[in-house]
Amino acid sequence: MTRKIAIFDTTLRDGEQSPGASMNTEEKLIIAQQLIRMNVDVIEAGFPISSPGDFRSVQEIGRLAGDSCVVCGLTRAVDKDIDRAAQALKTAKRPRIHTGLGVSPQHIHEKLRLTEDQVVERAIHAVKYAKQYVDDVEFYAEDAGRADQDFLIRVVQAAVNAGATVINIPDTTGYQLPEDFGARIKSLADNVIGIENCTISVHTHNDLGMATALALEGVKNGATQVECTINGLGERAGNTALEEVVMALKMHGDELNAHTDVVTRELTRASRLVSRITGMNVQANKAIVGANAFAHSSGIHQDGVLKARDTYEIIDPADVGAAGSEIVLSARSGHAALRHRLAELGYTFRDDEFDDVYQRFLEIADQKKEVFDEDLESMVQERQREVTAVYTLNALQVTCGDPLVPTATATITDELGVKHVVCSTGTGPVDAAYKAVDEVVAVHGDLQEFAIKAITRGIDAIGEVTVRIEGQDGRIYSGRGADTDIIVSSAKAYVNAINRMITTQRSRDGKEVAVAQE
Ligand code: KIV
Ligand code: ZN
Numbered sequence: 001m002t003r004k005i006a007i008f009d010t011t012l013r014d015g016e017q018s019p020g021a022s023m024n025t026e027e028k029l030i031i032a033q034q035l036i037r038m039n040v041d042v043i044e045a046g047f048p049i050s051s052p053g054d055f056r057s058v059q060e061i062g063r064l065a066g067d068s069c070v071v072c073g074l075t076r077a078v079d080k081d082i083d084r085a086a087q088a089l090k091t092a093k094r095p096r097i098h099t100g101l102g103v104s105p106q107h108i109h110e111k112l113r114l115t116e117d118q119v120v121e122r123a124i125h126a127v128k129y130a131k132q133y134v135d136d137v138e139f140y141a142e143d144a145g146r147a148d149q150d151f152l153i154r155v156v157q158a159a160v161n162a163g164a165t166v167i168n169i170p171d172t173t174g175y176q177l178p179e180d181f182g183a184r185i186k187s188l189a190d191n192v193i194g195i196e197n198c199t200i201s202v203h204t205h206n207d208l209g210m211a212t213a214l215a216l217e218g219v220k221n222g223a224t225q226v227e228c229t230i231n232g233l234g235e236r237a238g239n240t241a242l243e244e245v246v247m248a249l250k251m252h253g254d255e256l257n258a259h260t261d262v263v264t265r266e267l268t269r270a271s272r273l274v275s276r277i278t279g280m281n282v283q284a285n286k287a288i289v290g291a292n293a294f295a296h297s298s299g300i301h302q303d304g305v306l307k308a309r310d311t312y313e314i315i316d317p318a319d320v321g322a323a324g325s326e327i328v329l330s331a332r333s334g335h336a337a338l339r340h341r342l343a344e345l346g347y348t349f350r351d352d353e354f355d356d357v358y359q360r361f362l363e364i365a366d367q368k369k370e371v372f373d374e375d376l377e378s379m380v381q382e383r384q385r386e387v388t389a390v391y392t393l394n395a396l397q398v399t400c401g402d403p404l405v406p407t408a409t410a411t412i413t414d415e416l417g418v419k420h421v422v423c424s425t426g427t428g429p430v431d432a433a434y435k436a437v438d439e440v441v442a443v444h445g446d447l448q449e450f451a452i453k454a455i456t457r458g459i460d461a462i463g464e465v466t467v468r469i470e471g472q473d474g475r476i477y478s479g480r481g482a483d484t485d486i487i488v489s490s491a492k493a494y495v496n497a498i499n500r501m502i503t504t505q506r507s508r509d510g511k512e513v514a515v516a517q518e
Pocket of ligand 2: 014170172203205239
């Protein structure tokens, strides 16, 4: 049997740090459910002291996960952070506190303004302090990729002696070359006494496009945990992509003497879910989960694949859940068929919720002849987004054309249940619709990006719009909307971004400390 490599998912913490990717607790719970279904080993659910929202997410995910995986909360090497994480993790059956501090010259001298001795003392104190609360304490040596190796060995030795169960070696700035990073891991494995009783974890970033290569070098040299995010979401160029690591370990498990327990056929669904919830589109040529990952366009390639799939395909699309839907529902499909298909896709509803779901399905089926899995996923996720709405778009009517003045009439309900009917003109139908929305909502967002794509093929496909708006606080908020009418999708996406901006700002208003983490 090969070595088991634990998959530590940090989509909900490091991934969420991508500009515009912030999620509320309900959205995090939906993603956590999918991570559990995929059988990841650890979910880093948030940074509890950073906001009441993060605190609640860690609490709720701890409750949701039960025995199925470890739930982890991030802290700085600061007592009050650790107290707060411990409080949030009380609901978890398998809690872990992830604590640590910077160990590179840049972090020690410029950010922390400490001496090396002080860094070691703080590392020891933080691990011991966290151990009062939980047995499982992970120590991170932030920016280990640029640290002096002798000093790194010294800090890690101190953390191991203090009782850390997991030692996380991050290449925080994605600076290292894979071979050199691997050598760092090997040198820790060879020189730190007692590290053989701990898990060595690698946490790499993609600034030079090498995050996955760095993580795999870590595994080759002794790491048995990889920290990663769905779609490689994360600060700047992102973190190591979970789907890439998992599939690389599946394809090269024998050479690397390693395997994971992740259910790979859930990877595509996880990717779509995270993309929809965060509003961060996945590039078409993204490895494993991009729209073109299994597309063959040139004649020579198509000919080769038709003769033998493995001529140009190293992965069977079905292995990552990308084989496409075989079951197609229509307006003639009854309650039972819809319920059954949704359950197969992992969505279950109480009876009182299901009627509403079925009505929405019928509306879509009336507009499109065939309803594919992707349509159902979009429909369910759209509904989940509505649950947390501050403003709800009830109706939209737009007239436009040449030489008409584009005019939109929108009906919007606010969170107090007050219905507003507003009318506005604009330079085009989307502009008119957005101006009508602006008349009702109390906040303003500057549109920075607008993208539209068809969810399935055909002229009657559902059009999904993603927008990114900049709030007056200078932050980016994203939103999505889906409908067979693309102007309605556009308006829904804008209202969704506004809702996310308001709920995030409300959650942040109660923030206890302003902190920045990589
Ligand atoms: O990149 C990093 O160093 C981190 C740590 C906080 C683990 O995200
Ligand atoms: Zn990170």
